Amino acid sequence: MKTIRASIIGFGAVGQGVANVILQKSDYLQKVGIDLRVVAIADSRTSVIDGEGVDLSVVLASKKEKKAVGTGKISGIDIIRTVAHELVIETTPTNIVDGGVGLVNMLAAFERGMDVVTSNKGPLALKYGELTEASKRSGSRFKFEATVGGAMPVINLACDTLAGNRILSMEGIFNGTCNYILTRMMEEQAPYEQMLAEAQELGIAEADPSYDVEGIDTASKLVIVANVIFGMNATYRDVTVTGITRITPEALLLAHNNGYAIKLIGEVNDGRINVAPKLVPLGNPLAVGGTLNVFSVQTDISGPITITGRGAGSIETASAILSDIISLYKE
Secondary structure, three states: OEEEEEEEEOOOHHHHHHHHHHHHOHHHHHHOOEEEEEEEEEOOOOEEEOOOOOOHHHHHHHHHHHOOOOOEOOOHHHHHHHOOOOEEEEOOOOOOOOOHHHHHHHHHHHHOOOEEEEOOHHHHHHHHHHHHHHHHHHOOOEEOHHHOOOOOOHHHHHHHHOOOOOEEEEEEEOOHHHHHHHHHHHHHOOOHHHHHHHHHHOOOOOOOOHHHHOOHHHHHHHHHHHHHHHOOOOOHHHOEEOOOOOOOHHHHHHHHHOOEEEEEEEEEEOOEEEEEEEEEEOOOOOOOOOOEEEEEEEEOOOEEEEEEEEOOOHHHHHHHHHHHHHHHHOO
16 A cells, blocks of 8 residues: 655645545545545645645535635645645646746645646646656656546547557547537527626636636647647647637527537647637537537547547546546556
């Protein structure tokens, strides 16, 4: 049995999802030879530390009732620098401007030779090369399946399951919020603003939805895919991006009457990275509805491979984080 001491840095929806999944899957982790002990947790204001392992159920209850993980004031970066542990689970919010605190946390973890598993796409969209080099220099391992497809295994599919295949091109829907809005606009023949408000009421869209509807979220995920799968050394600034805010119900209906759906498609093809609304034939695997995401790759040996799944949600994202942890440490 391998004992792994971990911290969870960032305890919003995804961080809480990770804690819940660890509690749910504790028996399975033991079964595959992993004794996972979360020894420190930090949110934006408070922290809790216990070298023997914090009680995740107590921390989750505290976060729900008091909006705080504990009474400690040690920041996430100080936990990484001073608390003895092997794994940093980095789930702070995405910052696409400069990488934010997530970038600082990851680099600090690598300086100490710690492994990092993250759902935070901002640092990878901006500094993928710097982060991977830092992890290699220190002998750390770096896993980030949760940054791209949530529960949909994009990176593992391309790099592990399809090992030996050359990926020729890829395209897909990587943002459930946009897909939901476009689906509902078509169903109700309602304007964008109305369906955005509905998505916000249901918790599918954020109060500030610009990351999603302007295509920024999709572009960030696409950069990670381009770098990992195609070795492109790209950054967010290399992506051509058009969002969905100008699409009308009339355009959706016209497309539908001609056998097409309009979807926000991200694609990597011939060295180009592009995010834009596209016409997709209604029978095409990319024509999924609701909040579903879909990822399709063209390979030289296996031909086209397409997977569909939930690309967002705290538990779905946490499932990808758990998968990365198990892949690192299972016996």
